[in-house]
Amino acid sequence: MNKKLAAALSGCAALVLALTGCSDDSGKKTDDWTKKICDDMQTQVKKIQEANTSLAKVNRGGNSPQEVKKADAAAFQKVSDAYGSLANSFKDAGAPPVDGGEKTQKDVVAELEGLSKGYADLKKQAEKLNPDKGFDKGLEGIAAKVGELGKGGAKAFDKLGKGELGKSMAGQEGCKKPTGAPSAPAS
Structure with missing residues (x-):
């Protein structure tokens, strides 16, 4: 009788582990999820870096206010699109298979969508700058x-860098921070 009870309890424990996502393949599920995210992340980070580079070049000096205005607006749009694409990647991937995965996904998507909107707003502000009056002051406000x-x-990516999810993402090529990668565009 004790053997039957032990076997039944063993079976129940195995079922509970499988239902809670704590099975032996949870690491593989997490790696599969992070791969989906990281494959697109590399592309979007590259777009953000390209925008940063164009901002740095045009804002070094020697360019007319009109050139700066045009380049800044284009760069902000590029960054906005990249963050929007990242938000969509997180939506499409579903919740990560870790404790609190749904909340993590929801929070990250909200923050990425907020960043996308924020950079779209900066693009509009850059387009409204008057090259003949108050241009430098307007650029200072945008830079802030x-x-x-x-x-x-x-902050959005810090949430992903913790625990099992962080370990999995750190192992994905697309999620490794490129050398010398700035975290935000400079204006």
Whole structure:
């Protein structure tokens, strides 16, 4: 009788582990999920870096206010699109298979969508700058907002860098931070 009870309890324990996602293949499920995210992330991070590079080049000096305005607006649009694409990647991937995965997904998507909207707003502000009046002051205001958004971007990804999910993402090529990668565009 004790053997039957032990076998039944063993079977129940195995079922509970499988239902809670704590089975032996949970690491594989997490790796599969992070691979989906990281494959697109590499592309989007590259777009953000390209926008950062164009911002740095045009804002070094020697360019007319009209050139700066045009380049900034284009770069902000590129960054907005990249964050929007990342938000969609997280939506499409579903919740990560870890404790609190649904909340993590929801929070990250909300933050990425907020960043996308924030950079779209910066694009509009850059387009409204008057190259003949108050241009430098307007750029300073935009630069301050870029700094705030950069902190938000770091916050969004910090949530993903913890625990089993963080370990899995760190092992994915697409999620490795490229050398010298800035975290936010500089204006």
